[in-house]
Amino acid sequence: MPCCSAPRPTGNGEAGMSAVTERLQADPEFTEVERAVINRLQTGLPLAHSPYAAVASELGLTEQALLHTLTDLLDRRILTRFGPMFHAGEMGGGLTLAAMRIPENDFEDVARKVNAFDEVAHNYRREHELNMWFVLATEAPEDIARVIAAIESATGYPVYNMPKEEEFHVHLHFPI
Amino acid sequence: MSISTSRSDPDYVLGERDRQLILATQEGLPLVSDPWGKLGKQLGLPADEVLVRFQRMQEAGVIRRVAAVPDHYRLGYRFNGMTVWDVRDDAITDMGRQVGELPFVSHCYRRPRHLPYWSYNLFAMVHGTNHDEVEDKASQIQAVLGNTCQGHTILYSSAILKKTGLRLRKT
Numbered sequence: 503m504p505c506c507s508a509p510r511p512t513g514n515g516e517a518g519m520s521a522v523t524e525r526l527q528a529d530p531e532f533t534e535v536e537r538a539v540i541n542r543l544q545t546g547l548p549l550a551h552s553p554y555a556a557v558a559s560e561l562g563l564t565e566q567a568l569l570h571t572l573t574d575l576l577d578r579r580i581l582t583r584f585g586p587m588f589h590a591g592e593m594g595g596g597l598t599l600a601a602m603r604i605p606e607n608d609f610e611d612v613a614r615k616v617n618a619f620d621e622v623a624h625n626y627r628r629e630h631e632l633n634m635w636f637v638l639a640t641e642a643p644e645d646i647a648r649v650i651a652a653i654e655s656a657t658g659y660p661v662y663n664m665p666k667e668e669e670f671h672v673h674l675h676f677p678i
Numbered sequence: 679m680s681i682s683t684s685r686s687d688p689d690y691v692l693g694e695r696d697r698q699l700i701l702a703t704q705e706g707l708p709l710v711s712d713p714w715g716k717l718g719k720q721l722g723l724p725a726d727e728v729l730v731r732f733q734r735m736q737e738a739g740v741i742r743r744v745a746a747v748p749d750h751y752r753l754g755y756r757f758n759g760m761t762v763w764d765v766r767d768d769a770i771t772d773m774g775r776q777v778g779e780l781p782f783v784s785h786c787y788r789r790p791r792h793l794p795y796w797s798y799n800l801f802a803m804v805h806g807t808n809h810d811e812v813e814d815k816a817s818q819i820q821a822v823l824g825n826t827c828q829g830h831t832i833l834y835s836s837a838i839l840k841k842t843g844l845r846l847r848k849t
Contacts, residue, residue: 539746540753546743549733552711553744569709572746576706582841583747585706586732589739599789601796617840625839628760630831632796634839635760662796668771668788670778678753 535563536580537678539571543584596643598665600650601632602657609633612657621649632662690738695723696731707744751838755805759812760833761819762798764791769826770800776822777802782815797829 532540538561547553558568575581604612609627616622616636625636640646650661692700698721708716714732715725735741750758765773770788777800778786785803802819806812816832823830 540748543746544748546745547707549729549736549744551714551729553713554709554711565711569711573709575746576709579749580752581746582749583706584709584745585703586700586735586744587742587747588700589742599801603795613839622840624841626758626835627837627839628833628835630833632833635833635835636840662792664789664792664796666787666789668774670774670786670788671783 532580532678535561535567535571536575538563539568540575540580540678543572543581596638596640596646598638598646598663600636600638600653600664601662602634602659603632604634604657604659612659615656616653619649619653621645690734690740692735692740693731695721695727696735696740699728699731699735749838749841750805754807757806757809757812758835759804759806759816760835761802761804761816761830762833763800763802763819763823763830764797764828765800765823766826766828767799773823773826774800777819780815780818780822783819798831800827 542557542561548556550556552565554568554572555565558565561568563571572581572584576584602612602616613625613627613634616634617625619638621638621640623637623639625634627633628635638646638649640649646663646665650663654661699717702717702720707713710716712725714728717723718725718728721728732741732744736743763777774786774788777783780802782804783802784805785801787801788799789801791797791799800823804812804815804819806815812832812834816830820827820830
């Protein structure tokens with residue numbers, strides 16, 4: 503597979519997308535410090551006094567340099583967030599994956615309507631007949647059905663609910 | 679390095695102050711030398727209590743960890759493949775465990791079918807820096823599933839429409 507950083511040609515699947523969507527990026531380049539910070543902070547901040555100073559000293563940085571790099575990575579949206587990752591199920595809430603089948607000419611409009619729901623945590627476009635996939639997180643498990651009904655009524659399209667029935671493994675780490 | 683989902687403590691009850699801390703950090707932890715002190719000031723709590731509450735929530739599994747969430751596209755993981763498999767119901771638990779153990783599978787779940795549109799009941803998420811890498815990982819999954827699987831496909835994501843993380847409503 504050739505490695506190339508030229509912009510990807512726009513496939514038909516991506517045609518017509520603009521405001522609500524975010525184009526895929528060319529291969530990124532990071533400084534050594536950025537790499538170290540991204541890799542280290544995905545695994546978790548120690549819950550201790552002066553946690554940033556502790557991580558900085560592990561990485562051979564000053565606390566100020568660590569905080570500066572972290573802030574910059576967030577501003578550039580390399581990192582979407584830095585903070586506690588809550589486990590919705592453990593907060594007694596509801597969590598599910600749902601999919602919709604949206605005709606191309608209605609896609610942007612429906613994406614906007616779906617994203618307007620606070621309960622929609624992530625939403626991805628995927629190349630399949632079911633082309634919109636989102637995670638719903640609600641404070642109470644019984645709210646899931648209500649939110650799904652509200653999304654169906656706001657958009658006029660059916661929502662396919664695919665709650666997890668069994669969890670086999672979750673490990674999330676993207677080394678760079 | 680991998681982080682498994684921790685089993686939570688079923689007896690842990692989220693207190694009002696825990697809820698306030700969750701609400702105050704949904705956008706992120708303060709990027710200052712003493713984040714616990716800063717949160718404490720905001721909420722009228724001693725810094726030590728803030729820290730202890732975070733430690734307890736993490737032990738109980740309410741918080742998986744306090745960490746950076748990357749936009750994986752921007753890290754170069756441009757190919758995000760949701761591989762989905764139609765696995766015989768009597769084999770799914772065993773197969774799901776085996777697929778979940780593959781080091782490159784980031785999430786693995788059993789989910790319901792929606793016939794006739796959707797016949798797949800096993801979801802395994804894989805990421806790659808190119809298309810072939812994802813296809814290669816999928817063929818390794820296929821080798822594990824063998825004849826327990828009657829069909830599969832890979833759904834590539836082509837855009838992030840929203841990514842805000844989990845939220846509590848400010849009721």
